[in-house]
Amino acid sequence: MNYEQTMKYLENLSKFGINLGMARIKRLLELMQHPERRFKTIHVTGTNGKGSTTAMLASILTASGIKNGMYTSPHLTDYPERMVVNGKEMSKEEFAQAITYTSQFVEQMLSDGFEQPTEFEVITAAAFYYFAAIGVEYAVIEVGLGGLLDSTNVIIPEVSVITNVTLEHTDRCGSTIADVARHKAGIIKDGVPVVTAAKGEALDIIKRTAAEKGSRLYAKEEHFYSRFVGFENGKQRVAIDAGAFGRVETELNLIGCHQVENSAVAATAALVLAAGEHRITIKAIKSALAIVRWPGRFEIFPGAPVIIIDGAHNPDGARVLRQNLDQVFPGRKITFALGILRDKDVSGIIRELIRPEDAVVTVQPLSYRAATPEEIAREIEASHVEAAASIDGGIDRAEELAGAEGVVCVAGSLYLIGEARQIILRSRQM
Structure with missing residues (x-):
């Protein structure tokens, strides 16, 4: 399929809407021989700020000299925005090729009697294929909706990130903060460290889940901190204290008080990762935060x-x-x-x-x-x-x-x- 044909294919899939569940994506990736297992990942969820935090983490990996992919949703203008490698958006031709490749396994699923995968499941599988084919070392993967039953939740990340938890998608994630928090905490995997800025009841649920999974938890205002320093040259200066992991004072290219918190989450997650990935340094974090871009958010x-x-x-x-x-x-x-x-x-x-x-x-x-x-x-x-x-x-x-x-x-x-x-x-x- 060319790009225009790919758009029609995805438009046809969109009529199936949102259908949470893991069976279809697991079968699709099994048929594709598990491309998601061919690179390391960072998994990011949260009610707000997960896109900005994902972009910051990808920028930090790029500044560290680590070939990385970034998968986000939704797109602002065109679908290829969802898949980025080292800060460069994939081309429409590459996007069409990735969807075309994935579609043959969708057809195999249907011929075997499996339920039709959703549009988001197909795009997610295509992203995993693309990142594996292009040879990324790490990919920063943003959750589409919730976490527990999201198509991206097939990965076993190096670090899990939950930016914050407030009410959202109550028709799918439940009508209370506790319900939503359980969905967000669903990305926590056995023994995988977790970084979060969640508070109150949501944090309590995340703590319990992390304890059950044997996962080390790093919570904002308990294990790491941040503060706004001031504006300078059209950017805001932030000071981040990640405890034993170190301190970072830097310019932040993204404006807004919420980005002070998001940058602390991203920097701390990167420093947790740096314990086993020595290419990530405080110098790289500072340079990455000073140039990171995330269009459409303030x-x-x-x-x-x-x-x-x-x-x-x-x-x-x-x-x-x-x-x-x-x-x-x-x-x-x-x-x-x-x-x-x-x-x-x-x-x-x-x-x-x-x-x-x-x-x-x-x-x-x-x-x-x-x-x-x-x-x-x-x-x-x-x-x-x-x-x-x-x-x-x-x-x-x-x-x-x-x-x-x-x-x-x-x-x-x-x-x-x-x-x-x-x-x-x-x-x-x-």
Whole structure:
């Protein structure tokens, strides 16, 4: 299949939706002779920050001279963004080849009477094949949903990472923090160290699971710490204390108070790994954090007005985004271009993000699950609220309302952010 044919193949698979379970991916990888066993891995889950933390860890491996893969989801613009080697996204031709290769084993499964694998399972298997074929030494693997029953949970990593735990995917992971925490803790493997910034009840569950598995646990505020030092040259400076593993004070290229915590998780996980992988050094960690990029997460586009895009798609992510806006742009008028999926906690996101003095233009993300602009607008109480007919029109209108001295923030869904990012890059010729 070429790339266009591959897109049609995946589109056909998407109709099977999300179907958690391990039987299909295990059978598929067995038929492929277990490509996931041909390299070492770091496994990352969490409610928020798992993508940023995954990117930081991959950047640290690259700075350490270690050939590595990074698997993330969802993509912002194109599927190949999900598979990166040493910071370089795979080509569309490579993506098509990996999916084509994997599809023959899918057909074998079906002919043997097995249930149809989902789109995410096929892409995950293709990622493992691609990383093995290209010869990576390590791969940093981000969980798709939850952890326990996620397709990525077939790996036995060198380190497991759980960034944090708040309510999400309650239809699949349970309606309480404890339920969600059990899903996240499901990535913990026997004897494999765990690094987490989880707190409260979630941390208690992670601790119990780690103890049951005989896995050494490193918890933020107990075994490692971080603090914001200040802004310098458009970056924030952070100080990380990883206890016996060492201390790191460095520039961090990703902006926001939540990234101070994420960088501490990533640095500590890397230092745990460094106990047996001597190419990883504090010098490499510092240089990696100073240059790491993670598009679409508090990404700043300078201009008049300045534009921020952030994929905050749950109340906790919205709360952190608001904190960051207040910290980085104190006293500035905020105008939102806001689009949210109907199956998310719409009222919770709005409550955490929007204030009475804000202006809001609602837009519709590119997803069949998206709430309409009118539906979102009815939920909002702000100084100015209007619904836009398109994403580009909504961004233009938000810029008009903000004025040259204001700040535009595009937020609410990763399905919105990818399209918005392309619009902004074109309009500002970046």
